Amino acid sequence: MKLQGKSVVVTGASSGMGREIVRLFAAEGANVVAVARRAERLEELGAELADAAGSVVPFVGDVSDLEVCEGMIDKAVAEFGKLDVLVNNAGIMDDMATVAAFSDEKFDALMAVNVYGPFAATRKAVQVFLEQGGGGNIITVSSVGAQHQAAGVVYGASKAAVNAMIRHTAFTYRAEKIRCNGIAPGGINTEISSSMGSVDMDGAARIQGVQALMPGMGEGIDIANAALFLASDDSAFISGQIVAVDGGWTSF
Ligand SMILES: NC(=O)c1ccc[n+]([C@@H]2O[C@H](COP(=O)([O-])OP(=O)(O)OC[C@H]3O[C@@H](n4cnc5c(N)ncnc54)[C@H](OP(=O)(O)O)[C@@H]3O)[C@@H](O)[C@H]2O)c1
Incomplete structure (x- = not known):
């Protein structure tokens, strides 16, 4: 098993790729704090994985809340005695609205989840890693939308911000062996379209040229497999990289 005894925090664990990451990591022996807002989904996941090689501890909360971002890391340390990996x-x-039509309210709400959450969690994880003195590993799910017009303007900006944070943190703490990498999924079959609300048809139409090049949809397990590689010692000398998992969509 590739993650035997590792202490891991995974956010967005109640559906989509986060749920697949928890399933795969627990099968590989990891002890996981599984974070999301929907308690019942986390309870179901914990019950499903009761006989897994590793264990799953649900942690209900909103990652735009500082107390949640710090509390989930504290929970992993309290339950498992340490932190090894943050995902x-x-x-x-966003709703694909053009920049001309984008509201401040939507901007703030999206940045709170997509940028502030990873920032606050990364800060806390790095503090714990430095105290532990044995390196560390942070994986952040970005998007091909950071570099290509594959999704909305503010969504893309949020993922570009995350990419900068990944690379900066990797470089800053390379001597302490705190590895930071990103995964940039292409189109993946999950529940994420439910977070869009009503799609802005004008904005969506304007990026159809990029959407038309998408080679098909991937599955959550495709992202979980990449996350397992980045979480394990198989990638011990890889840090500061953003790995596209998109079937070749952005290979142009
Ligand atoms: N699917 C794609 O095509 C695609 C492509 C590129 C990048 N991505 C990225 O992949 C990541 C996972 O998305 P997904 O596709 O798996 O979507 P998903 O099925 O909608 O899952 C999103 C997860 O995030 C959780 N979440 C959302 N807001 C939250 C908040 N404020 N606090 C805590 N948890 C929250 C949701 O749980 P609760 O609702 O229970 O809180 C859910 O578990 C995201 O970062 C997304 O931007 C997705």
Whole structure:
């Protein structure tokens, strides 16, 4: 098993790729604090994985809340005695409105989840890693939308911010062996469209040229497999990278 005895926090664990990451990590022996707002989904996941090699502890909360971002890391240390890996996966999409039509309210709400959450969790994790003195590992789920017009303007900006944070943190703490990497999924079959509300048809139409190049949809397990590689010692010498998992969509 590739993650035997590792202490891991995974955000956005109640559906989509986060749930697949928890399933795969627990099968590989990890002890996981599984974070999301929907308590019943987390309870179901915990029950499903009761006989897994590792264990799953539900942690209900909103990652735009500082207390949640710090509390979930404290929970992993309290339950498992340490923190080895943080997976910042929770995220929401915007409604594809053009910049001319984008509201401040939506901007703030999206940035709170997609940028502040990973920032606050990364800060706390790095503090714990430095105290522990044995390196650390942070994986953040970004998007191909950070570099290509594959989704909305503010969503893309949020993921570009995350990419900068990943690379900066990796470089800053390379001597302490705190590895930070990102995964940039392409189109993946999950529940994320439910976070969009009503799609802005004008904005969506304007990026159809990029959407038309998408080679098909991936599955949550495709992202979980990449996360397992980045969480394990198989990637011990990889840090500061954003790995696209998109079927070749952005290979142009
Ligand atoms: N699906 C794609 O095509 C795609 C492509 C590129 C990047 N991504 C990125 O992949 C990541 C995972 O998305 P997904 O596709 O798996 O979507 P999903 O099925 O909608 O899952 C999103 C997860 O995030 C959680 N979440 C949302 N807001 C939260 C908040 N404020 N606090 C805590 N948890 C929150 C949701 O749980 P609760 O609602 O229970 O809180 C859910 O578990 C996101 O960062 C997304 O931007 C997705």
